[in-house]
Amino acid sequence: MNIYLRYLRLPMMPNIWCSGCGNGIVLKALLRAIDGLQLAKDEVCMVSGIGCSSRLPGYVDFNTLHTTHGRALAFGTGVKLAKPEMTVIVISGDGDALAIGGNHFIHAARRNIDLTLILFNNLIYGMTGGQYSPTTPPGRYASTAPYGNIEAPFDICKLAEAAGASYVARGTAYQAAQLDKLIEGGILNRGFSLIEVLVQCPTIYGRRNRLGDAISMLKWQRDITMSRKAAEKLSPEELAGKVITGVLFAEERTEYCEEYEKLMARAQGIDDNRS
């Protein structure tokens, strides 16, 4: 059986994504990663917020939760803490996770709670029609930036690392095979994992910024990115304008739910009548 068919909810098809959208490529990589890890469907929970990519959980046969704008990580925190044995994967976009949900993003990373966040970065608010997001590069056009964007974008991976995430990786829809590995690594990490994926949005972002069709945008991803290994050999000047891909940061850190287990043991060991 085609591995995708094993996981897709066929009655939910067709999906809402535009032709040429990169989201489907990431969905397939995610399913290959889950399949490769042989996770039981009942033990996987997928949580999302609002936006194009946040429709993903509806399409897959797991315990799926499509929540409010920006709040997926907070909902996921509730699921994970209540049922730590569950693998909780959070699907979010750049607007969802970093603007309206920015607070939950840094705090989930700080707690190092075992959630795997797959952040679909298409550099724009696609679903609402092309407004600029916290990752839209300066000078790019959006429906709310008709004279060009004047805001500085977040470096999502640096933000996650600084906030305390224990696994930080970046991939692209263009390098789909590498994505499987990056996502697998995130799921296996016991702690907060971020996988930022650069996805093309030819319909909204591409058209407005004259980046051509989906294929041109995928080539553009290829041209602006460089693997971490290759980048290590270059000087900062040579790296200017390059987006580095691969596992950018990984460190063993105490995981929140495990720490909570210890807290419970301590609390249960304290005699109530002592004081």
Add this chain to the structure above:
Amino acid sequence: MQSKTRVVKLLQGNEACVEGAIAAGARFFAGYPITPSSEIAERLAERLPKLGGKFIQMEDEIGAMAAIIGASLAGLKSITATSGPGFSLKSENIGFACMTEIPCVVVNVMRGGPSTGLPTSPGQGDVMQARWGTHGDHPTIALAPASVGEVFDATVLCFNFAERYRTPVILLMDEIVGHMREKILIPDPSEIQIVNRKKPSVPPEKYLPYENDPSDIPAMANFGEGYRYHVTGLNHDERGYPTSEASVVAAQEARLIRKIERYKREIIRYEQIGLEDAEVSVFAFGSVARSAKLAISEAQKMGIKAGLFRPLTLWPFPEQEVAQLARRASRIVVAEMNLGQMVYEVERCAQGRAQIARVNRADGEPIAPEQILERIQEVAG
């Protein structure tokens, strides 16, 4: 029958809420610090880990509301506690819980408002917000206890209602009820009736999480129990899949309202004192009802036939009871710690049959029995 052990304690309303929640089976709390509700979080932070329960202080009120919904879906009875400004922040996700029919309990210890208002003073200005705070059509269950003992019982009821009707339930205390200390008899666990969510009786492939069940309350599987399904805040069909099909949306919306409306006789709880022959009846809830009790007994001593109607259930509003009240007594005094909110409901239900007078206060001071007595005397003429 052997008498059960009842533990006598001196507790704050907020503390009694914690004991009630634990007795009801709550094992998950997420919250954010806010006066005058923080004692609820603090006591749960101490109590829950001892019981194997989970406590988390979230980064904000919105996240706290989100976390309890997630935890409830994962199978734990869940609660959050806040006050006015935090209640405003939680509103969107309260609507999510209504729409997705996920049981949970939201405590709002009401202070003065709007905005930051009077953080350490009592108020009852959030009663309409409890009803309509989140956008769109939705049912609401909200209880407003008046004593520490009743806080315990009402908290258990909130959980039972949440579980039975698959809905968020709001516990409205005013700051006086939350912070005052009274003697309370905590019943033996065997004496407390506990309701748990109805689980599916069909195999996973036949399970419809939003089924148009004859009871109007679909069975709820927890995540991880083999029933993999989709939960979304979008309008959805019986499978939980998003839809904009008008007939399906209409049917689901109608069921959402109906599932509370048809059971309101079970939900509406109230206390009545001296209403049999009352010429003036007082409508008051929460701590104001305590002043009202004193006021009506003083009025009775003066020869005025006065009575009290005290709703514990504010939503669904006790429409029948208030209509009956208006038929019996020609004058109703509505006393509330706001500038006039529930009075509109009383007027709606009285349908002009009774003269309605108000006692209002929203300056952080409690409504004194004298204020109510004065109004009773005025209308008794």
